[in-house]
Amino acid sequence: MRSKGPLTVEDVLASKMLASPIRILDSSTWFKGGFGTAVIVTRADKVSREHNPIYISGFGEAVTHEWLTDRMHFSGVEPALTANLHTTGAKVAADRAYAMAGLTPGDIDLAETSVPFTFANMMALEDLGFCKKGEGKDFVRGGGISYDTGLPFNTNGGYLSFGQAPHGMHMAVEAIQQLRGQAQGKQVTQARRGLAHFHGGPLAGHCVMIFSNQEGLQ
Amino acid sequence: MRLDWSIGVPLMAGPYQMGLYEPSPETAGYWEGLKSDQLMIKRCLGCARHHHPRRILCAPCGSEQFEWVPASGRGRVYTFSTVHRAPRPEFESEIPYSVGVLELEEGVYFFSRILPGPGADVRIGASVQLVFREVGPSGRLPNFQIVD
Numbered sequence: 001m002r003s004k005g006p007l008t009v010e011d012v013l014a015s016k017m018l019a020s021p022i023r024i025l026d027s028s029t030w031f032k033g034g035f036g037t038a039v040i041v042t043r044a045d046k047v048s049r050e051h052n053p054i055y056i057s058g059f060g061e062a063v064t065h066e067w068l069t070d071r072m073h074f075s076g077v078e079p080a081l082t083a084n085l086h087t088t089g090a091k092v093a094a095d096r097a098y099a100m101a102g103l104t105p106g107d108i109d110l111a112e113t114s115v116p117f118t119f120a121n122m123m124a125l126e127d128l129g130f131c132k133k134g135e136g137k138d139f140v141r142g143g144g145i146s147y148d149t150g151l152p153f154n155t156n157g158g159y160l161s162f163g164q165a166p167h168g169m170h171m172a173v174e175a176i177q178q179l180r181g182q183a184q185g186k187q188v189t190q191a192r193r194g195l196a197h198f199h200g201g202p203l204a205g206h207c208v209m210i211f212s213n214q215e216g217l218q
Numbered sequence: 219m220r221l222d223w224s225i226g227v228p229l230m231a232g233p234y235q236m237g238l239y240e241p242s243p244e245t246a247g248y249w250e251g252l253k254s255d256q257l258m259i260k261r262c263l264g265c266a267r268h269h270h271p272r273r274i275l276c277a278p279c280g281s282e283q284f285e286w287v288p289a290s291g292r293g294r295v296y297t298f299s300t301v302h303r304a305p306r307p308e309f310e311s312e313i314p315y316s317v318g319v320l321e322l323e324e325g326v327y328f329f330s331r332i333l334p335g336p337g338a339d340v341r342i343g344a345s346v347q348l349v350f351r352e353v354g355p356s357g358r359l360p361n362f363q364i365v366d
Contacts, residue, residue: 017302067329070271072296
C-alpha cells in the first residue's frame with residue numbers, strides 16, 4: 001500500500017479496529033490530492049487512429065438513495081433492488097452498461113472500481129456480475145482477481161492501495177491507459193475491454209462504463 | 219442539554235463545521251418532537267404507510283398528504299457496527315459503542331446509537347426500545363436499547 005509496501009492478511013487482521021468489522025487496513029488510504037484528471041470525448045468519426053482512441057461500448061447509471069436508511073425504502077428496480085444493504089445501484093448500472101454494449105461480464109478483461117473498503121470491493125465484484133451475490137470472498141480467495149489468471153482488478157492499486165483519488169474519472173483513465181497499452185503501473189497484456197465503476201455518497205449513486213480499444217468491437 | 223434544533227445546529231466533523239442540521243418543511247415535525255422526547259414519524263393519509271426519513275411524496279400511492287405521529291418506540295436491530303475509534307474527542311469516553319439500523323414496528327428504518335440492555339449485547343434481530351439520552355455534543359436524541 002503506497003509507502004507501506006505489500007500487505008499481508010496478518011497485517012490487516014492486526015491493524016486497528018475502526019468500526020467493526022472494518023479495520024484501518026480494510027479502508028482506503030487518504031489521498032492528499034495534487035493531480036488532476038481530464039478526458040477528451042468526441043465522436044468516433046472525428047478522431048484519427050494516430051490518437052489511439054478508446055471507444056465507449058456501453059454505460060449505465062443508478063441512484064438508490066441519499067442517506068443510508070433511504071436505501072431501505074428504495075425498491076425501484078425489481079428484482080435487483082429490493083430493500084437491503086447488500087446489493088447496490090452498481091448492479092443496475094452494470095446491467096444497463098452490459099445491455100448497451102451487448103456484452104457479459106465474461107467479456108471484460110480488466111475492471112476498476114471506486115469503493116473504499118475491502119468488503120465493498122467484494123460487493124462490487126458481485127454487483128458488477130463477476131461472481132454471484134455472496135460469493136465475492138470465495139471469488140477473491142480462489143484467484144478471481146489474480147493479475148495473471150483471473151480478472152485484473154483495480155490495476156493501479158485502487159482506493160485501498162493507491163488512495164481515494166479524484167473519484168471516477170481517475171478510474172476511467174486507468175482503464176483507458178491499460179487499453180492503450182500505456183499503463184503507468186503494471187500493464188495488463190492483450191486487454192481489449194475494460195470496465196470502470198464510479199460511485200458517490202454511501203454507495204448511493206453509481207455509474208459503470210465499458211471501454212474497448214477497437215472500433216466496432218462491442 | 220436541550221438544543222433548539224428548530225433554529226439549526228452546527229454539524230461538525232472533527233474541527234470542521236460542515237454546515238447546519240436545519241429543519242425543512244418535511245422534517246420540522248421530527249425536530250419539534252425532540253423537544254418533548256418524542257420520536258415523530260410521518261404517516262401517509264392516503265395509504266397509512268409510515269415514512270422515515272423525510273418524504274414529501276408517498277411513492278407507493280402518490281399522496282402528498284401526511285400527518286406526524288409518535289413512533290411506538292419498539293423495533294429490532296437490522297444491522298449494526300461497533301465503533302472503536304471516536305469520530306471526535308467528545309466521544310472518546312464512550313468507545314466502544316454501537317450504532318446501526320433499526321427496523322421499527324411501523325415499518326420504517328432508523329439509524330441511531332444502540333445501547334446494550336441489562337445482560338444483553340447488541341445483536342442482529344434483538345428487540346429494542348426507544349430511549350432519549352444525551353449524545354455527546356449533539357444534545358438529547360432518540361436512541362434505542364436492547365430489551366431482550
